[in-house]
């Protein structure tokens with residue numbers, strides 16, 4: 001029995017209508033991993049006509065979560081960033097993503113500068129998904145021809161997010177979608 005985007009969005013709605021704790025977002029991740037290996041889903045959303053960059057493939061009018069597909073022919077990497085208060089789930093389709101989780105070692109008192117420490121690092125391979133919850137700082141790096149799916153609790157363009165240069169510690173506030181932000 002196949003598992004469609006509509007199935008995933010229905011299951012996600014069922015979970016999130018009762019709240020969006022980390023445990024509930026982890027449940028959504030389990031469903032995403034079913035979707036990531038469904039041949040019909042992949043044929044429909046990750047075929048040769050799949051556009052470069054990001055594409056919103058679902059937005060929930062009631063609960064506000066959304067699902068985006070990503071395709072990049074060239075290798076990419078991001079600086080550590082958060083998604084404001086929104087959770088995010090990244091699910092790998094082709095190639096892999098190196099995921100790093102960072103924590104701040106400063107006291108947060110300087111709005112323009114932070115110091116960071118890498119806490120964990122792991123690799124998402126096709127069929128695997130990873131959760132970032134709340135203001136968890138993370139960075140991603142991927143080789144050529146990477147494709148992945150991302151679900152977020154809300155449209156990130158509507159909330160303030162932080163991006164921090166890992167070397168200089170410079171803090172940047174992001175208010176709109178930028179090509180470099182992931």
Ligand SMILES: [Fe+2]
Nearest residue numbers: 081088138182
């Ligand atoms: Fe991200």
